[in-house]
Amino acid sequence: MRPVLKQISQITFGLMSPENIREMSVRKIETPDTYDEDGYPIERGLMDPHLGVIDPSLKCKTCGSKGGDCQGHFGSIELSRPVVHVGFGDTIYKILQSSCSKCARVLLTENEIEIYTTKINELMKNDESLTKIIKEIYKEAKGVDRCPHCDEEQEEIKIDKPVSIMEGGYKLTPSEIRERLEKIGDEDSLLLGVNPEVARPEWMVLTVLPVPPVTVRPSITLETGERSEDDLTHKLVDILRINQRLIENMEAGAPQLIVEDLWELLQYHVTTYFDNEASGVPPARHRSKRPLKTLTQRLKGKEGRFRNNLSGKRVNFSARTVISPDPNISINEVGVPETIAKEVTVPVHVNEWNIDEMKRYIENGADVHPGANYVIRLDERKIRVYDETKEAILEKLEPGYIVERHLKNGDIVLFNRQPSLHRMSMMAHEVRILPYKTFRLNLCVCPPYNADFDGDEMNMHVFQTDESRAEAKSLMRVQEHILSPRFGGPIIGAIHDHISGAYLLTRKGSTFTEEQAFQIIRKAKMAIPKRKNRDWTGKELFSLLLPDKLNMQYKAEICKKCDTCLGKECNYDAYVVIEDGEIVTGAIDEKAYGSFSGKILDKIMKKYGSDRARQFLDESTSLAISGIMKVGITTSTHDEDIPEEAKERIQSHLANAEEKVDQLVEAYENNELEALPGRSLEETLEMKIMQVLGEARDKSGEIAEYYFGMDNHSVIMATTGARASMLNLTQISACVGQQSVRGGRIDRGYIERTLPHFRKNELGAKARGFVHSSYKEGLNPIEFYFHAMGGREGLVDTAIRTAQSGYMQRRLVNALQDISVKDNGMVTDNKGLIIQTIFGEDGVDPAKSDYGKVAKLDKIIDEMRVK
Amino acid sequence: MKKDILKHELVPEHNILSESDKKRVFKDLDCNQNQLPKIKITDPVVNAIDAKEGDVLQIKRKSDTAGTFITYRLVES
Numbered sequence: 037m038r039p040v041l042k043q044i045s046q047i048t049f050g051l052m053s054p055e056n057i058r059e060m061s062v063r064k065i066e067t068p069d070t071y072d073e074d075g076y077p078i079e080r081g082l083m084d085p086h087l088g089v090i091d092p093s094l095k096c097k098t099c100g101s102k103g104g105d106c107q108g109h110f111g112s113i114e115l116s117r118p119v120v121h122v123g124f125g126d127t128i129y130k131i132l133q134s135s136c137s138k139c140a141r142v143l144l145t146e147n148e149i150e151i152y153t154t155k156i157n158e159l160m161k162n163d164e165s166l167t168k169i170i171k172e173i174y175k176e177a178k179g180v181d182r183c184p185h186c187d188e189e190q191e192e193i194k195i196d197k198p199v200s201i202m203e204g205g206y207k208l209t210p211s212e213i214r215e216r217l218e219k220i221g222d223e224d225s226l227l228l229g230v231n232p233e234v235a236r237p238e239w240m241v242l243t244v245l246p247v248p249p250v251t252v253r254p255s256i257t258l259e260t261g262e263r264s265e266d267d268l269t270h271k272l273v274d275i276l277r278i279n280q281r282l283i284e285n286m287e288a289g290a291p292q293l294i295v296e297d298l299w300e301l302l303q304y305h306v307t308t309y310f311d312n313e314a315s316g317v318p319p320a321r322h323r324s325k326r327p328l329k330t331l332t333q334r335l336k337g338k339e340g341r342f343r344n345n346l347s348g349k350r351v352n353f354s355a356r357t358v359i360s361p362d363p364n365i366s367i368n369e370v371g372v373p374e375t376i377a378k379e380v381t382v383p384v385h386v387n388e389w390n391i392d393e394m395k396r397y398i399e400n401g402a403d404v405h406p407g408a409n410y411v412i413r414l415d416e417r418k419i420r421v422y423d424e425t426k427e428a429i430l431e432k433l434e435p436g437y438i439v440e441r442h443l444k445n446g447d448i449v450l451f452n453r454q455p456s457l458h459r460m461s462m463m464a465h466e467v468r469i470l471p472y473k474t475f476r477l478n479l480c481v482c483p484p485y486n487a488d489f490d491g492d493e494m495n496m497h498v499f500q501t502d503e504s505r506a507e508a509k510s511l512m513r514v515q516e517h518i519l520s521p522r523f524g525g526p527i528i529g530a531i532h533d534h535i536s537g538a539y540l541l542t543r544k545g546s547t548f549t550e551e552q553a554f555q556i557i558r559k560a561k562m563a564i565p566k567r568k569n570r571d572w573t574g575k576e577l578f579s580l581l582l583p584d585k586l587n588m589q590y591k592a593e594i595c596k597k598c599d600t601c602l603g604k605e606c607n608y609d610a611y612v613v614i615e616d617g618e619i620v621t622g623a624i625d626e627k628a629y630g631s632f633s634g635k636i637l638d639k640i641m642k643k644y645g646s647d648r649a650r651q652f653l654d655e656s657t658s659l660a661i662s663g664i665m666k667v668g669i670t671t672s673t674h675d676e677d678i679p680e681e682a683k684e685r686i687q688s689h690l691a692n693a694e695e696k697v698d699q700l701v702e703a704y705e706n707n708e709l710e711a712l713p714g715r716s717l718e719e720t721l722e723m724k725i726m727q728v729l730g731e732a733r734d735k736s737g738e739i740a741e742y743y744f745g746m747d748n749h750s751v752i753m754a755t756t757g758a759r760a761s762m763l764n765l766t767q768i769s770a771c772v773g774q775q776s777v778r779g780g781r782i783d784r785g786y787i788e789r790t791l792p793h794f795r796k797n798e799l800g801a802k803a804r805g806f807v808h809s810s811y812k813e814g815l816n817p818i819e820f821y822f823h824a825m826g827g828r829e830g831l832v833d834t835a836i837r838t839a840q841s842g843y844m845q846r847r848l849v850n851a852l853q854d855i856s857v858k859d860n861g862m863v864t865d866n867k868g869l870i871i872q873t874i875f876g877e878d879g880v881d882p883a884k885s886d887y888g889k890v891a892k893l894d895k896i897i898d899e900m901r902v903k
Numbered sequence: 904m905k906k907d908i909l910k911h912e913l914v915p916e917h918n919i920l921s922e923s924d925k926k927r928v929f930k931d932l933d934c935n936q937n938q939l940p941k942i943k944i945t946d947p948v949v950n951a952i953d954a955k956e957g958d959v960l961q962i963k964r965k966s967d968t969a970g971t972f973i974t975y976r977l978v979e980s
Contacts, residue, residue: 860933868938870975878969 050234054244061112062086062098065247068276070255070265082272087111088249108249113275115243116282118210119303120199122310124240128213129195131220131228131237134177137203138188140219142227143180144173152227170229197316199307209296210303214241245306247272267328271309271320278302353380353498359453360489362476363661366654367528368514370451370465371476372443372496374405377469380498381409381440382447386433394439398430405442405469412438443467443498448505450497450512451477453485457845460484460520460527464512479534480653481514483631484527515650518641521883526638529631534657536749536758537664538624539594541574543746544609548572552666559662562655574663575619581655582617582636583644589613589898590635593626593757626757629656633757642884675750676769676812682743686736686770690808693732694801697725701799721799722780729806733773737766772807772815775826781805782822793818909951915964917948920975925959928975942976954978 063086070083077083085097088108096106120128134143142149152173159166181190191204201208217240222232230237253266265273282298308320311332319327335341355376362371386394400407402421411419411429414436421429433439443449447467456462461484470476475494482488499505510516520527530538540546541556548556553572557564557580565580591601595610603611604621612622614636629637629652641649703709704721712720741762744751754760767773775782782805788796794803802808805822809815815823854866861879863872876882878890886892908914920928929935936959942949944956954960958978966972 862932862934864938868934870932870934870938870940873932873974874969874972876968877966877972880968 051239062109063111108251111247113245119306122307125198136183139186141185142224143177145184198314275305355496360474367478369468371470377443386437397441408441410440453494464508515646524885524887529634534660537660539756540667541663542624546574556662560659579618584617586617671749736771740770768811775805775822918961920959939977
């Protein structure tokens, strides 16, 4: 690394004077041609070798260094007539408006000038913004129609965007504009918003144009040998050509009209050279009709220099591919395809202990897997490992060399999925080289990344230094992020089949012969336990994975929330009691080790640490998968079948509800309905109807649920929290329920009715989007239409919500990014200003808290009682 | 009909620190006076307890997470 040579202490922004530009220029450019017939750059042409060179075989005529080392030098074009700079058209207009056309003084009285000057000086002394006062002066001065200094009458000045300025019907030429600006005194120019220390108003009208070095506008050689020039070069050629013609015409004494036409054309070319998207100017086009990409276009917008090349850059040692699941690797691991492993490398410093290993990698070369791609010699030269150069490199290899070896098993890499909304979106994984072409990840890390496998892609970055690797290993590893700082519970945990699998394994009455039990244990790759010489229960199998001294009790996800809890005697096996690492009662489901709610996982993480938690999660998910493969799980639409009797009950119940709605409507029409406090009569009616219909849907669901048993796999999945919900099932089998738009019943469409099938102002259930049918029965056309309305609103809402919350997040992050917690727990901003004397007012790290609280005392006491 | 705002339940307890207390607080927090968050001299509570510019106020307020939380404010114009 190079030491600091110079340090920036100050940046001043101003305008470049013509003298500045000439001083900076190494060459005056006069010929519009670039190369001669032999392909050599023409002297005083746009590719003049004084402007720098790109080809490493050539030498720069200015600085003498080779192409690649020479960063280029500016040239200049002397414009035969001045032209207005597009960027300053508006500023010039404002200055002309507020200054006298004859004496060039600001159109303010001496008194006002004095007041404003002292104000501005005061503000400048305090480093405060001048924008406001400059605007005030402009507003004050532009209305004056007689100069207070020379008594000259002022004509109205208009601007025809972007650069033509008219004065009372006469178009001012750039020369005239420049003359006027020149006359403005330094004291006045400050009042007009131009600081005379760094700029003069007349510098906004160009007389000489800087020509950027060739490195800024390199030409491309096509395969055919043809040269293709950069857009900027094309534009400069245009400018030069018109400039030459203008000179020739003026020298020949051509009529004023022709000179003015050419001048106008020169103005057009210079304008589009700066900005090819200026309003009111037709964009300059390439021969292929493509608009040229000129200076402004290079910098502006998402693909511009700022957002694309400075704020965000492409990085080396990274990879991106599709992800797919692999339940057999640890949550800490990531499966990396061999093709990627051979491309991204880890730099290893050679020493006497690893030199033999490094030699093996070099022998393998770049194409065989644990190989090496580059070697960096002691003189910092980077050498590619080829079959031909291998031997020579091996001979010279000595401690101090750096070998860029392939990625191999056990390396730590950073794994990321966009959008990176929280810190769990980027976690450190251990590499596991696998065949095929996708990244493989354990299913438990899907929730933090919010990933699924419908084509999602993820990025991987390889750490290049030991410090970064060490830091990542201790702070960013997956196992360190099992608990989320969002709510103090596990965010990484079992999902889907892990949960239904564990339930099927551990539910009441689930027993296995010893042989079956050992098959499951072997398949899950667990340690082989002692024989029991009797049948095993699933609870005993799962208990093998729990820490020996674990004691806890909680209500499982399958809990029916009875009025009086029977505790251990729960009829549904929903009260989990674990004593000394043995499950006494209760089935394992989402509440046990699922992501977002796993109590056992949470307890193990907090009590035994991340290593034990990772081990538990890896083993228990593996066991659940083995278990589910033994027991089997399947689902079909038959799961949502309900008997005829149930259907009749639901129908009669819905008819009942509809009648109730009709009664409410009738009461409303007869003015018998009483308004609820703070609501109008109509609102009261709507609320009551919504309530009745909501109850009707719930009740029909309850009826359907009554006929569902725990032998139904769909129901198992819904109640254990593996996937879907009871609501989904009742909508499929019993009744879909009320459709809503904008939080209320559907009340839009035709005049005073939703569809022409109803009477005007009809308020009944069917007329306002209540769907009696179930998904399985099928919806009638009217119901289908309402359902589509509600469905569309849902889609639009999600689309809008993501956009809005994304922008909110961006603003929040920008506002908070510099805030940090100091060693003593104090929260400060980057200036040292205190935000909180103790982080969060209580100094608690939410990730280490008990679901946001420091501790839940009654829970702890409960657990002590069990012991 | 002027109400005593200090007695309102939403107004936390404000106290003006003495010079010695100030020193102790700055030592405890390992900071100086200018790092403290500011409170305007026109603030109704500052007016009510008659604090001067440059005074440091100790504010004891109820906190959901910590029970009571003590924070400090520098009175500035």
